[in-house]
Amino acid sequence: MMRKILLVCFSFWLFTSYAQETYTVNGVKDERPGLHAFINATLHIDYQTSIESATLIIQKGKVIASGKDIKVPKGAIIHDLKGKHIYPSFIELSSKIGMPKTENNRSPGPQLGPKKDGAYNANDAIKAYFNAHEAFETSDSEAERMRKAGFGVVLTHNQDGLVRGTGTVVALHDGPENEIMLKENASQHFSFDKGSSTQDNPSSLMGAIALIKQTYLDAKWYSNQNEMVDVSLNAFNNNQSYPQFFEAGGDKLYVLRADKLGDEFGVQYIIKGNGDEYQRLDEIKATNAQLILPINYPEAIDVEDPFDALNVSLGEMKHWEMAPYNLKMVADKGITYSITSDGLKDASKLSAMISQSLEAGLSEEQALKALTYNPAQFIKMGDKLGSLTKGKYANFIITDGSPVKKDTKIYENWVQGNPYKYQDYTSPELAGNYTLSVGSDGYQMEVKGEPGKEKFKIIVNDSTSYDVKSEISKQLISLSFKDESKEEEEGKIRLSGWLKEEGLSGNAKMPDGSWVQWTATLNDEESAEDSEEEKKEEEKEEDKNELGSMIYPFVAHGNTEKPQAETILIKNATVWTNEADGVLENTDVLLENGKIAKVGKDLSASGAREIDGTGKHLTPGIIDEHSHIAISRGVNEGSEAVTAEVNIEDVVDSEDINIYRQLSGGVVASQLLHGSANPIGGRSAIIKLKWGYSPEEMKISWADKFIKFALGENVKQSNWGERNTVRFPQTRMGVEQVFEDAFIRAKEYEAEWKKYNALSKRDKANASAPRKDLELETLVEILNSERFISCHSYVQSEINMLMKVAERHGFRINTFTHILEGYKLADKMKEHGVGGSTFSDWWAYKFEVNDAIPYNAALMHGEGVVTAINSDDAEMGRRLNQEAGKTMKYGGVPVEEALKMVTLNPAKLLHLDERMGSIKVGKDADVVLWSDEPLSIYAKAEKTIIEGIVFFDRDEQEEKLDAIQAERARIVAKMQEEKSNGKSTQKAKPKSQIIYHCETEIENYSSLK
Incomplete structure (x- = not known):
């Protein structure tokens, strides 16, 4: 026995020198072979293979044998592990160990260009040139922290920028850097966070996405250039052969955004998620992406004070309860993932967090696979890491049980044959x-x-x-x-x-x-x-583990199942058709297969859901031509005068509660517009408010393409403060010149491509294709009437100016939106062919709207301009029917024409009127059943139906509110139980949603959803 103890002690100072031959030895060179035999252990060769009373032999940092009935080589140091377990060490794929610290030294004024000198990219957030292995410096304290948690290897990279450069694989032992670095360039990394870059662009999530897209296009173009040097693009191209990792951040929708971006360029990212993927499993499964999943499950919230509880949303409460189920639910869906400790304040909490997932039904095998085998495969090192078969690195932990359980002790962690001792396994367990x-x-x-x-x-x-x-x-x-x-x-x-x-x-x-x-x-x-007491505890635990239902979306008023299309027969209603038939009394409407199938009296349909419309009014759904709801992390990309490359479609937020609120006001569709920070803003998204559906399902796939332009004080930054005097334009004259210059450049760009495309196949082979520019591509679409302009506008002179610019360049403005001086030049608008979408009675909220009058809509309408009433405001969007009703008071607009201003007319302005905006056989079944005449202040939307699906039903609202209250009460009780059991809790923190308007300008977009 004493001999064995001495051998064990001896093993801890015996370090091999096989990998240090290029280093000078201070003293006598140690030529011993580092041969160790671990006997009588339960050996877990990989995540699914366990052998009792097995032997593991290692030498020179590698496994030379593992299994049953293995002969111990002569001279091996023997470690008797009877009653102990050996597992492969864990692999961390999201680390910044050894990377330089980054600082964000933002200057007080605008910074339009990059700060980094040299032949680098035009944007400081593109750091493809950064090589982690060149910057890596050993960090013994960080390595020790990770080893104690069971990790043996990390993939580390510089977590800074949109394109972050390469990652390197590092073994967590204290050897020299040339010994611990296992793979110099192992990966390329991306994110949606521009990091330490102090350059203004991008200032929004959509701007970040657009910049990454342009980088892909530039890199492809650069690969055929011989007369310029761009270190960033050159590195970007060289790094394409490595596994591509994307830190999505945000929430589950960011996983979908990252994958969609990759799909556009034929890249399948390995995506680091946020831990809430269970909320959109079907969509995430469809990406085919491999995931890296955090396990920083939230603590219960201290809700003893009922007023504190009011500050916690239902979504937050339910996520606290369901977060530990994420790993199991993702695994059950057949999605491959690895587990990361990134996000934990202390990596030693890893096993405690995974234990919560085990209690939620995750198997030990699944957890171990996600910590060993899967990450090794992700970085293409399965031949060296992830298991303990012959030839692989001797990276393993010695434990008293499963390392994914919270009470398991890690006695030792061996990294490439180097031992790190944390507890003495030779001492008996006396507890x-x-x-x-x-x-x-x-x-x-x-x-x-x-x-x-x-x-x-x-x-x-x-x-x-x-x-x-x-x-x-x-x-x-x-x-x-x-x-x-x-x-x-x-x-x-x-x-x-x-x-x-x-x-x-x-x-x-x-x-x-x-x-x-x-x-x-x-x-x-x-x-x-004791048994009886334990039984009571088990019963209490069962009660505690009662789990609420999934809801879509994962916020209050979400549905336990996504609403589905029905055959619906609305009987005996007053039907406002917006067609030549006008208003039909006591009329039936049949909705079938998402379309309006029949309109008439005494209709019947087998199996249809019948809704009694007696005394009620049925109208086409309201369409909001100008909205800013359902947008993630920034409505403005105001960093440059022209940002036609950015796209609201990339950042649609299907979880925004304002979608449901506006359904309650009869809105069925909205154009989500970029803000008014610059003359030429971003492309818009036109969506139907399909509450609970994914962003892609909400987009109207057949809709024409639109873009936001802007005029006035915002674009020349007159209301941005005294420091914002750098970015052009600063005057109204400059605004016009921006438009002129943009379309001249677009015409030159189009001509260049036409010239190239006209070349023969042979000549193309010897020529370089022009650089594809997303900004100019969009402007060419406008010139060719393939994309249409909605322009933020106020003042007569500017409106007149933009119409003339368009006419000079051979196209027409589609809509002047919230045009408050439209009444001054309605005749010219009619001649130009542009529509007007306005506020009903907003005025005097800033100087350039001092001439606004509430008769504006009536006067434009009277001149023959297609006129709509828009919201530009999440709250106003809930009562657009009342806003339209105001035109009857101010200008005497007939009631049917007033209704068209929020239904058929915006459909015309958005080119949707072939399928939306009126009740006509063959059109989409987008209708609203009202309790009263639709423009009355007493009218309530009782049912809002989109494509034959009831997305809002006032009859069910009381029941829904009761269910929300009951669910909150149930989870509050569970949180209180956590606190009474001595578990740590977090304070309730009130969170307010940013409600976007045209003028909302956000610098630190990365901190916002």
Whole structure:
């Protein structure tokens, strides 16, 4: 036994020198082979293969044999691991160990260009040139933190920028860098966060996406150039052969955005998610992406104060409850993933977090696979890492059980054959409850603590105990205590003995000087009382594990199932057709297969859901021509004067509660517009408000393409503060010149491509294709009437100017939106062919709207301009029917024409009127059933139906609110139970949603959803 202990101790200072031959040795060179044999262990060769009483042989940092009945080589240092387990060490794929610290030293004023000198990219957020292996510096403290958690290898990279350069694979031991670096260039990394770049562009999520897209296009173009040097693009191209990693951040929708971006360029990213993928599993499964999943599950929220509870959303509450189920639900969906400790304040919490997922149904095998095998495959190092077969690195941990369970001890972590000891596995485990017999006296003794840190107590009853002094040295033990139940005795009982497999025993000297024998036997069976108590605890745990339903979207008012299309027959309603038939009394409308199938009296349809419309009014759904709801992380990309490359379609937020709120006001579709920070803004998204559906399902795929232009104070930055005097334009004259210059460049760009495309196949082979520019591509679409302009506008002179610019370049403006001086030049608008979408009665909220009048809509309409009423505001979007009604008061617009201003007319302006905007057989079944005349202030939208699907039903609203209240109460009770059980909690933090308007300008977009 003593020989074995010495051999074990010897092994901890024996470090191999095989990989350090290029380094000078200070002293006598150690030529010993580093040969170790680990015997009698439960050997987990990989995540699914376990062998009892097995042997692992390692030499020179590699596995040379593993399995059963393996002969121990002569000269090997033997480690007897009877009762212990060996597992492959974990692999971390999201790390910044050894990377330089980044600082964001933002200058007070605008920064339009890059700061980095040299032949680098025009944007500082593109850091493809960064090579992690060149910057890497060993960090012993960080490596030690990771080793203690069971990790042996990390993929580290510079977590800074949109394109972050390469990652390098590093072994977590304290050798020199040329020994621990296993793979220099192992990956290329991306994110949606521009990081330390202080350059203005991008200032929004859509801007970040557009910049990455342009980088792909530029890199492809650059590969055929011979007369220029761009270090960033050259590196970007060279890095394409490595696995491509994307840190999506944000929420589950960001995973979808990252994958969609990759699909556009034929790249399948390995995507780091956010831990809420369970909320959009079907969509994420469809990406075919491999994932890296964090396990930084949130703590329960302290909701003892009912007012604090009001600050916590239902989505936050449900995520606290369901986050530990993410790993299982993703695995059950057949999605391959690895687990990351990134995001945990302390990597040692890894096993505790995974244990929560095990309790939620994740199997140990799935967890181990996600920590070993999968990450090795992701970085194409499965031949060297992830298991303990012959030839692989000797990276393993020695434990007392499964390392994915919270109470498991990691005794040692061996990295490339280098041992790191955290607990002595040769010391026996003494923790437990014992029956102590000292002569004829009996006691109950409790032992708690890890080997070497045990604390002994004599337990008298539930409320009374006293300490036992203890001393343990190898296999010897000494205990002493005073038997406080015997008042007549003075002095202590002193026990001396041995640690044996069957328990503790030895001789004891009593207070009177006599000697007796003593034994301490571990209690195997619990008392009936304990069993009953445990049963109660299990029942309590079952109650605690009651889980709420999934909802789509994962916010209040989400549905437990996505609403589906029905055949619906609305009977006996007053139908506002917006067609030549006008308003039809006591009329039926049949909705079938997502279309308006029939309009008439006394209709019937087998199997249809019948809705009684008696006394109610049925209209086409409201369409909002100008909205900013349902947009993620920034409505403006105002960093440059022209940002036609950015696209709201890339950042549609299907989880925005304003979608549901506007459904309650009868809105069925919206144009989501870029803001008004620059003359030429971004492309728009036209969506139907399909609550619970994904962003892609909400987009109207057949709609024409639109873009936002802007005029006025915002674009020349007159209201941005005194520091914003750098970006052109600064005057109204400059605004016009931006438009002129943009379309001149677009025409030159188009001519260049036409010239290239006209070349023969042979000539093309010898020529270089022009650089594809997303900004100019969009402007060419406008010139060719393939994309249409909605222009933010106020002042007559500017409106007139833009119409003339368009006419000079051979196209027409489609819509002047919230045009408050349209009444001054409605005749010219009619002549130009442009529509007007306006506010009903907003005015005087800034200087350039001082001439606005509430008769504007009526006057434009009277001149024959297609006129709509828009919202530009999440709250106003809920009552557009009332806004349209105001045109009856201000200007005497007939009621049917007023209704068209929020239904058929915006459909015309958005080129949707072939399928939307009126009740006509064959059109989309997008209708609203109102309780009263639709423009009345008393009218309530009772049912809002899109393509034959009921997305809002006021009849179910009371039931929905009750369900929300009950769900909140249930989860609050669970959180209170967590707190009463001594679990740590977090404070309730009120969160407010940013409601976007045209003028919303956000610098730190990366912190916003």
